[in-house]
Amino acid sequence: MSNGVLLSVRNLRKWFPVRRTFWDVLTRKPKLWVRAVDGISFEIKEKEIFGLAGESGSGKTTTGKLLIRLLDPDEGEIIWRGKVDLATLPHKELRPFRKKLQIIYQDPYGALNPRMSVRELLEEPLKFLEPDLSPEERDERIIKALELVKLTPVEEMIDKYPHQLSGGQRQRVVIARAVIANPEFIVADEPVSMLDVSIRAGILHLLLEMREKLGISFLYITHDLATAAYLTDRIAIMYLGKIVEKGKSESVLEDPMHPYSQALISAIPIPDPEEARRKRRMVLKGEIPSPIMIPKGCRFWPRCPKAFDKCRKEVPKLVEVEPGRFVACHLYSG
Amino acid sequence: MNANEVLRVENLVVRYVTRLGEVRAVNNVSFSLKRGETLGLVGESGCGKSTLGLSLMRLLPKNGYIANGKIYLEGEDIVNMDEALLRAIRWKKISMIFQGAMNALNPVFPVGDQVAEVLMLHERVTREEAYEIVRELFLQVGLDPSRIKDYPHQLSGGMKQRVVIAMALALNPSVVIADEPTTALDVTIQAQILDLLSKLKRRYGLSMIYITHDLAVIAEIADRVAVMYAGYLVEVGDVFGVFKKPVHPYTKGLIASVPTIKRAKERRLISLPGAPPNLIFPPPGCPFAPRCPFAKDVCKESVPEPTEIDGHLVRCHFADELKDISPLEAWKVIMEG
Numbered sequence: 001m002s003n004g005v006l007l008s009v010r011n012l013r014k015w016f017p018v019r020r021t022f023w024d025v026l027t028r029k030p031k032l033w034v035r036a037v038d039g040i041s042f043e044i045k046e047k048e049i050f051g052l053a054g055e056s057g058s059g060k061t062t063t064g065k066l067l068i069r070l071l072d073p074d075e076g077e078i079i080w081r082g083k084v085d086l087a088t089l090p091h092k093e094l095r096p097f098r099k100k101l102q103i104i105y106q107d108p109y110g111a112l113n114p115r116m117s118v119r120e121l122l123e124e125p126l127k128f129l130e131p132d133l134s135p136e137e138r139d140e141r142i143i144k145a146l147e148l149v150k151l152t153p154v155e156e157m158i159d160k161y162p163h164q165l166s167g168g169q170r171q172r173v174v175i176a177r178a179v180i181a182n183p184e185f186i187v188a189d190e191p192v193s194m195l196d197v198s199i200r201a202g203i204l205h206l207l208l209e210m211r212e213k214l215g216i217s218f219l220y221i222t223h224d225l226a227t228a229a230y231l232t233d234r235i236a237i238m239y240l241g242k243i244v245e246k247g248k249s250e251s252v253l254e255d256p257m258h259p260y261s262q263a264l265i266s267a268i269p270i271p272d273p274e275e276a277r278r279k280r281r282m283v284l285k286g287e288i289p290s291p292i293m294i295p296k297g298c299r300f301w302p303r304c305p306k307a308f309d310k311c312r313k314e315v316p317k318l319v320e321v322e323p324g325r326f327v328a329c330h331l332y333s334g
Numbered sequence: 335m336n337a338n339e340v341l342r343v344e345n346l347v348v349r350y351v352t353r354l355g356e357v358r359a360v361n362n363v364s365f366s367l368k369r370g371e372t373l374g375l376v377g378e379s380g381c382g383k384s385t386l387g388l389s390l391m392r393l394l395p396k397n398g399y400i401a402n403g404k405i406y407l408e409g410e411d412i413v414n415m416d417e418a419l420l421r422a423i424r425w426k427k428i429s430m431i432f433q434g435a436m437n438a439l440n441p442v443f444p445v446g447d448q449v450a451e452v453l454m455l456h457e458r459v460t461r462e463e464a465y466e467i468v469r470e471l472f473l474q475v476g477l478d479p480s481r482i483k484d485y486p487h488q489l490s491g492g493m494k495q496r497v498v499i500a501m502a503l504a505l506n507p508s509v510v511i512a513d514e515p516t517t518a519l520d521v522t523i524q525a526q527i528l529d530l531l532s533k534l535k536r537r538y539g540l541s542m543i544y545i546t547h548d549l550a551v552i553a554e555i556a557d558r559v560a561v562m563y564a565g566y567l568v569e570v571g572d573v574f575g576v577f578k579k580p581v582h583p584y585t586k587g588l589i590a591s592v593p594t595i596k597r598a599k600e601r602r603l604i605s606l607p608g609a610p611p612n613l614i615f616p617p618p619g620c621p622f623a624p625r626c627p628f629a630k631d632v633c634k635e636s637v638p639e640p641t642e643i644d645g646h647l648v649r650c651h652f653a654d655e656l657k658d659i660s661p662l663e664a665w666k667v668i669m670e671g
Contacts, residue, residue, distance in 0.1 A: 055520040166609040196378040197547060198591045202605030223520065226550075229598030253595050267525035269550035271592045273573045276554045283529055284522045287490045 005082065006185060006217045007044040007067065012037055012076035012087070014062055018292060034291050036062040038241035039076070041318070044185070047211055049218040051232030051249060053225055055264070057288050058238040060221045064187040067219060068101040069094055099129045102178040106190035108170035112162040118146070118173055119158045122180055129181040145176040148213070149206060168199040172206070179210055186210075189221045204231050225268055229253045234324075237261045240291055240299045243318060247325035257327045259304050298330065306331060339406075340508045340541045341367040341390070341428075346403035348382070348389050348565075355614040359385040359398070361565040364640070367509065370539040374556030374573065376549055376588075380610060382565040383545050384433065387511045390543070391430050392420050408508055426456055429502040430511040434518060436494035439486040445497045446472075446482025452504045471500040476530055492523035499530065506538075513545045528555055549592050553577060561585050564611050564621035566637075571646030581648045581657045583626050583664055590661035604665040620651065627667045628652055 018032040037059045044050045052060045065071040067078060069086055078086040086097065105111050112121055122142045126133060133141070143154050149172040151157045162170055171191065178186055188207060192200040204227060210216050222228050228235055229249055236246035237258065245258040256262045266282040284303050289295060295302050301311040310330045318328040348360035359382040367373050377383045388394050390405060392412055405412050407428055412420065432438065440448060449471065450464040459467070469479040475496040486494060495515060502510055512531070516524040532555060534540050544555055552559055552573070559576045561569045561584065569582040580586045590604035608625040611617055617624060623633040632651050640647045643657050650656065656664065 055522065168609070197549065198378060198588055198604075198606040199609075200605070201591050201593075201603035204603065205605065225521075226593040226595050226598065229595050230593040230603060250599075253598070263522060265595060267521045268595060269524075269528070269548070269554045271550040271553050271577070271589070271594060273553040273556075273577050276550075281525060281529070283525055287492055287523060288520070 003082075004046050005043050006046050006048070006080070007086075008077070008079040008082070009043065009067070010041050010077040010079070011039050012041070012063065012066060012078065013039050013074045014059075014066055014071060015074055032292050035241050035294055036291060037066065037073075038294075040236075040238070040241075040243045042236050042243065042246060044217055044219060045233075047215050047217055048234065049207070049211060049220055049232045051220045051222065051228040051235035052238060053222055053228050053235060053264075054238035055223060055288055057240070057291055059241040059291070060238050061189055063238075064103065064189050064219055064221050068103055068185075068187055069097075070103070099181050100184045101187075102181075102183040102185070103187040103189065104171075104174055104178050104191045107194055108167055108174050109162075109194070111174050112170060114162050117159050117161055118151070118165075121162075121173060122146070122177055125177055125181055141180060145180045148179065148210075149173075149176045151176065166199075167195050168202060171195060171203055175203070175206060175210070179214060179216070182214070183216060185217050185219075187219045187221065190223070191220075192227060193222070193224060200227065207231065225253060225265060237264065240288060240294060242299060242328065243326075244300065244329070245327050246318075247322075251322075251325060257321065257325075257332060258300075258329050259306050259331070260300050263303075263305075298328075338368050339366050340369050340408055341543075342404075342406040343390070344404040344406075346386070346389065346405065347401040348385055348394065349399060349401050350385075350395075351397045351399075352614070357613045358616055359565050359613060360389065363403070363565075363567050365560055365567060365570055367541055367543060369508075369541055370535070371558065372535060372540075372542045372544055372556050374552035374559045375543055375545045375562060376547065376552050376559060377562035378547055378610065380613070381562045382613075383562050384513055386562070387430065387513050387543065387545050390509075390511060391424060391428060393424075393430075422456075425452060425502075425507065426505045427507055428509045428511070429505070429507040431498055431502045431513065431515045433513045433515075435498040435515075436491060436518070439494060439497065441486050444483050444485055445489065445494075446484075449482075449497065449501050449504055452501055456505055467504070468500070471504060472496075474503070474534070475500045476526075491519055492526060495519065495523075495527055496530070499527075499534075503534065503540075509541050509543070511543045511545065514547070515544075516551070517546070517548075524551075531555065549588060561588070564616060565613060566621060566649055567640075567647070568622065568649045569646055570640075571644075575645060579644060579657065580661060581643050581646055581653050582622075582650050583628055583656060584622050586656075586659070586661035586664045590665050601662075604662070606665075620649075627665065628656060 014037040015033040015035050054060045066073050073087045076087055080086050126138050146154045151172050192203050220232050232249045235249045235252050236243045239260050245261045256265050263282045263284045270276045286303050297313050298311040298316050301307040316328045316330045318326045319333055321327050321332045344364050346360055346363045350357040350359055375383050400413055446468050449468045453459055453464040453467055468482055472479045477496050516527050556573045559573050560567050563584050569585045580589055587606045593603055606625055611621055619635050620633040620638055623629040638649045638651045640649050641653055643653045
């Protein structure tokens, strides 16, 4: 049985081929791969907001797309409620799941067709996902969705076009579109990073409300660990296609164990000048290597201040160091 | 003018001409910058902070103009200066790290050439001398001097940003304006760049205006803060004071909307209602009044003049009454609503 687990991801992998020129093929240059997601495992529980954090190129967005099958995984399982493996389900059988799985993208400016009114934008997914509704029922659902995301007064908002809305209001339309067909799981890919800081909390609170009122579970993808700390129940930190640490958000973010999580968290500026000046920052050398040329052994060792011999040779496994707390680092694997 | 002041701006007004009317991008802005000081200019998208930066360089786009005010750079007013004289002071006395400048490096020339060009255009140096200085500059910004022959595509984002910083520092300017220099970078790289900027500031007494939307970055790097809203500086003060006891309701709202890593869930975050005003048809009176929980009739009628409260300059009719109210207390109304 699923024991309250909505999605169980096991050893998920997605590599993208690097395009070779005709000359490369002729000279038998080896085929290269971008190892975007390189064998990751985690679970998302019912009504949970699970965070996936990392820097650009860590594979977090690819993971989000794999979970709802906007991309097909190369390997691994995505078990839905202990029953169906979404990873291998043929596209025809995925159809009923399209209604249950939704995604919210980062850019509320690009996500909405500028020539459609709010009403048309919300009608579209309903016509597709619930074709049996009568026009009256559709209208009712649209009004309900707009009230839910607090785009009020509804009668005023419903006939507006995207250019007449602020960034925050557009993101609310995007969220209304995602929830209108009653999904069970939403991938929220950086939903607030393009919004002004002073209105971000409104969108975060809305996601929390969707979880409370509609029982939706979320995968919250972000590079911003402070919003993740506010929103998520559990979190996984990714580096170059692998999870380096996962656990309860409070423990991972307040007391990180993996040297990469430690560096990442110490790099975040603190919005308090006194504390910021007291803090000693751990500054990492260099930048994330290309996901094509992944270092041997632990993929973090060339930048790790604590690397030792074993790190250059052996890939560390993700092991449970405390109940519910997993770290992939030789410092903790004994 | 105080000898310690490198830059002084008085009643600056900047407008853009558009088909729909004039955009009032910067309104009666006054502030000064001391030698060796970092002033953090913070505000949200469209508040006029980049426009303010560009006007200090006299690099406004064609449809923008300075309608009023003075900009004294080391005592000299540059508002009415002609282009030939301006060319002599740009980069030499005041330089800028542009937003996204790392993507503006010319892809067909080695990065070292692009920095050397700045030197050769402004100083009487030979090619060899220029390259010698570029190597020295690269060392200072933490780049391997052998990289001067590399092309932009061979460098990572963080390295390109270092090249751009080297370029801005090349002529040893009195004032550097940094417009969102880390916005496109990952946090670990942002930390490296912030580290570099504070090192350069300590070592060379750099005077800097750091423009950003990120309050946390301001807390880390600035000595003083200027908060901008709808083209007005609504609060200017020492960084510790502004964060500890913000006076203006907008500053209070901004501070209460920023999440922290530690004890993140114990504090409820604020989200300001509404959106900033249209700057072509701004509301009469205080620009923040439509979103302000404390707005009274007077706020809708007249723009408040800057008044000094606890060492901050604040543009608010009720600054004195509001100065002791904490950010969360001030915005409680919104949370309940």
